[in-house]
Amino acid sequence: xxxxxxxxxxxxxxxxxxxxxxxxxxxxxxxxxxxxxxxxxxxxxxxxxxxxxxxxxxxxxxxxxxxxxxxxxxxxxxxxxxxxxxxxxxxxxxxxxxxxxxxxxxxxxxxxxxxxxxxxxxxxxxxxxxxxxxxxxxxxxxxxxxxxxxxxxxxxxxxxxxxxxxxxxxxxxxxxxxxxxxxxxxxxxxxxxxxxxxxxxxxxxxxxxxxxxxxxxxxxxxxxxxxxxxxxxxxxxxxxxxxxxxxxxxxxxxxxxxxxxxxxxxxxxxxxxxxxxxxxxxxxxxxxxxxxxxxxxxxxxxxxxxxxx
Numbered sequence: 001x002x003x004x005x006x007x008x009x010x011x012x013x014x015x016x017x018x019x020x021x022x023x024x025x026x027x028x029x030x031x032x033x034x035x036x037x038x039x040x041x042x043x044x045x046x047x048x049x050x051x052x053x054x055x056x057x058x059x060x061x062x063x064x065x066x067x068x069x070x071x072x073x074x075x076x077x078x079x080x081x082x083x084x085x086x087x088x089x090x091x092x093x094x095x096x097x098x099x100x101x102x103x104x105x106x107x108x109x110x111x112x113x114x115x116x117x118x119x120x121x122x123x124x125x126x127x128x129x130x131x132x133x134x135x136x137x138x139x140x141x142x143x144x145x146x147x148x149x150x151x152x153x154x155x156x157x158x159x160x161x162x163x164x165x166x167x168x169x170x171x172x173x174x175x176x177x178x179x180x181x182x183x184x185x186x187x188x189x190x191x192x193x194x195x196x197x198x199x200x201x202x203x204x205x206x207x208x209x210x211x212x213x214x215x216x217x218x219x220x221x222x223x224x225x226x227x228x229x230x231x232x233x234x235x236x237x238x239x240x241x242x243x244x245x246x247x248x249x250x251x252x253x254x255x256x257x258x259x260x261x262x263x264x265x266x267x268x269x270x271x272x273x274x275x276x277x278x279x280x281x282x283x284x285x286x287x288x289x290x291x292x293x294x295x296x297x298x299x300x301x302x303x304x305x306x307x308x309x
Contacts, residue, residue, distance in 0.1 A: 008288035015287040016074040087128035143201040153198030182218040202262035208296035217261035226259035227252040
C-alpha cells in the first residue's frame with residue numbers, strides 16, 4: 001500500500017500499539033490483545049525494519065499471580081541500563097488496575113514482573129508512558145481516576161522517576177477533561193454511584209522545537225467518538241496547555257478510520273516523526289495498528305499520510 005493510503009500495517013487485532021525504535025534501526029511493537037490465550041505469556045509483539053512490513057515475535061510478559069487479575073492492558077517498553085523494562089497495568093475487567101514493572105534481558109522477552117507496584121495510592125491507573133528528557137531525567141505519564149473534580153473521570157498525570165522502578169515524588173496533574181466531547185459515558189456506574197464519566201488516556205510525549213508535545217486520546221475507546229488530540233508544555237511536569245478549542249482532533253473517525261486512538265510516537269527510518277495508533281475495522285470487530293506521518297510544527301502537530309504496504 002502506498003504512503004497516503006489508509007489501511008492498517010498489521011491487520012490482526014493489536015490494540016494500544018506502542019512502537020519503539022531500537023539503536024540498530026529496527027522497530028519493536030507491543031500491544032493489547034483481544035483475549036490472551038489461557039496460560040502462557042501475554043502482550044503480542046511484532047518486529048519491523050521499516051514500519052510498513054511487520055512480523056510476529058510471540059508474546060512478551062509472563063503472567064503474574066492470578067489474584068491480581070486477568071485483564072492486561074497497554075504495555076510500553078524502554079531500554080535502560082543494559083536491560084529492557086515494561087510498564088503495564090493488570091486488573092479485573094475495568095476494576096483494580098495499577099501500574100506494574102517487568103524486566104527482560106532482551107527486547108522480545110520474556111519479561112518477568114519485578115513485584116513493583118508504582119501506583120498503590122491510586123484508585124485506578126493505566127496507560128503508563130515512560131519518557132526520558134534530554135538531560136537524562138526520566139518521567140512516567142499515565143492515566144488515573146479522579147473523582148473530586150469538575151469533570152470526574154480518568155485524567156492524565158506524571159511523576160518524575162528515581163531509576164526505573166520508583167517515583168522520585170508523588171504524581172502531579174497533567175490534564176483534566178474540559179469538554180463534553182471527552183465524556184466516556186453519561187450516568188456511568190462507578191465507585192458506588194453514577195457519574196457523567198470523562199476520559200483522557202494513552203499519553204505519548206516527545207520534545208520538539210524546545211517544547212514538550214503530548215498526544216493522547218479522549219472519549220470512549222469502544223465507539224466512533226474516540227479521538228486523538230494534543231497538548232504542549234515548556235517542562236515535562238507542565239503546566240500543560242491543550243490544543244485550542246478551534247483545533248480539530250489529530251485523529252478522528254472519518255469514514256475510513258473508526259474510533260482511532262491510543263497512540264505512540266516514534267521516528268521513521270528517514271528521521272521524520274510518525275504516530276502509531278489503533279482503529280476499529282468497519283464491522284467494529286477488531287482494532288488494528290496504523291502508522292501515519294506527523295509533523296510537530298512550532299504551532300502544533302500536523303497529521304501527514306499513512307504508511308503501509
